[in-house]
Amino acid sequence: MVKQQAKLMLRAFNGECDAAIAKVRYDNVIKLEERVSKAYRDINKLGEVQQVFISARYHDLKLAELHLVHEHREKVQEEKDQQRRIRDQMREEQRAEEELARARAEAEKEEAQKTAALENARAKLAADVATGEQHDRLEALVTRLETELKDALDRKAKAIARAQLTKSGHVYVLSNVGSFGEGVYKIGMTRRLDPFERVDELGDASVPFPFDVHAIIFCEDAPTLENRLHQAFASRRVNGVNLRKEYFRVTLDEIRGEVQKLHGLVSFTLSAEAEEYRKSMAAATAIREAATAATAQTVGASA
Numbered sequence: 001m002v003k004q005q006a007k008l009m010l011r012a013f014n015g016e017c018d019a020a021i022a023k024v025r026y027d028n029v030i031k032l033e034e035r036v037s038k039a040y041r042d043i044n045k046l047g048e049v050q051q052v053f054i055s056a057r058y059h060d061l062k063l064a065e066l067h068l069v070h071e072h073r074e075k076v077q078e079e080k081d082q083q084r085r086i087r088d089q090m091r092e093e094q095r096a097e098e099e100l101a102r103a104r105a106e107a108e109k110e111e112a113q114k115t116a117a118l119e120n121a122r123a124k125l126a127a128d129v130a131t132g133e134q135h136d137r138l139e140a141l142v143t144r145l146e147t148e149l150k151d152a153l154d155r156k157a158k159a160i161a162r163a164q165l166t167k168s169g170h171v172y173v174l175s176n177v178g179s180f181g182e183g184v185y186k187i188g189m190t191r192r193l194d195p196f197e198r199v200d201e202l203g204d205a206s207v208p209f210p211f212d213v214h215a216i217i218f219c220e221d222a223p224t225l226e227n228r229l230h231q232a233f234a235s236r237r238v239n240g241v242n243l244r245k246e247y248f249r250v251t252l253d254e255i256r257g258e259v260q261k262l263h264g265l266v267s268f269t270l271s272a273e274a275e276e277y278r279k280s281m282a283a284a285t286a287i288r289e290a291a292t293a294a295t296a297q298t299v300g301a302s303a
Helices: 002-023 029-046 056-127 132-164 195-202 222-232 252-262 275-302
Strands: 169-175 184-190 212-219 247-249
Touching: 002 029, 002 056, 029 056, 056 132, 169 195, 169 222, 169 252, 184 195, 184 222, 184 252, 195 212, 212 222, 212 252, 222 252
Parallel strands: none
Antiparallel strands: 169 184, 169 212, 184 247
16 A cells, blocks of 8 residues: 555656646746645645655756756757847848849949930030030039939949948947837847838837937947947846847946947937827827816716
8 A cells, every 4th residue: 555655646746747847948947846846745745644755855856857958948949049040130131232232233223324314415515516505504414414423423332332341230229118118228230221221120010119219320340339239238138038139228328338439429319209109198198188077077067
């Protein structure tokens, strides 16, 4: 009978431990530790009469097994997050390369058009068959086309330079008072020619309000600047586990000081406009006040 009792207790405890270990995740290990320890105490109470007990050593070994499985799953999750970060970075770089190639093609097309138009205008001007007024117009046209051609060449040179500087990009500092509250800032990086396209993407339907831009910093080595800012505020991360979440609980003065130290003096917008959020709050306040006034009128009429 005692042997059967011991087998039943061991089987019950192993079953509880196996069930707990099967459910362990990165965020529930403490709760499952308590479950294993409670099962250990409850099952040992059942063996008090027969003086059959599961040893504390066995209990500790089961907790160690739980921790090992937890650590393994955390590592697997970290690898998945790392792979996701790499994929996101590759997609962002691909978008940036496509944007640079498109900008270069557009600049080359515009250059060809302006060059042809300029050559045509110069040919007409050289022919000197125009009247005085027409001659002045042609000269003005030539001057304008020369300026536009220079601008097109500048855009082409910029696109080529950006394509050659594979690490160049913009580091941005954003806030979203309506979504995350005061004092929380997102510090990220994009290689897009127009960094505001990335800002618009971040403010899509996944958040209730658009982001406010406090700084856009062009840098020839944007990943390094972003990484050094993240390291400087590592202890102030809102999410200390998932490093893909680039939100920090800091002040703009602290960010500005760190940027100045690492990159140089940069202009910052200190106040968040948060237009949609503030309009929403004002509308909600107006509705509450109207409801309060209506209630007061109803009560007064009843009296």
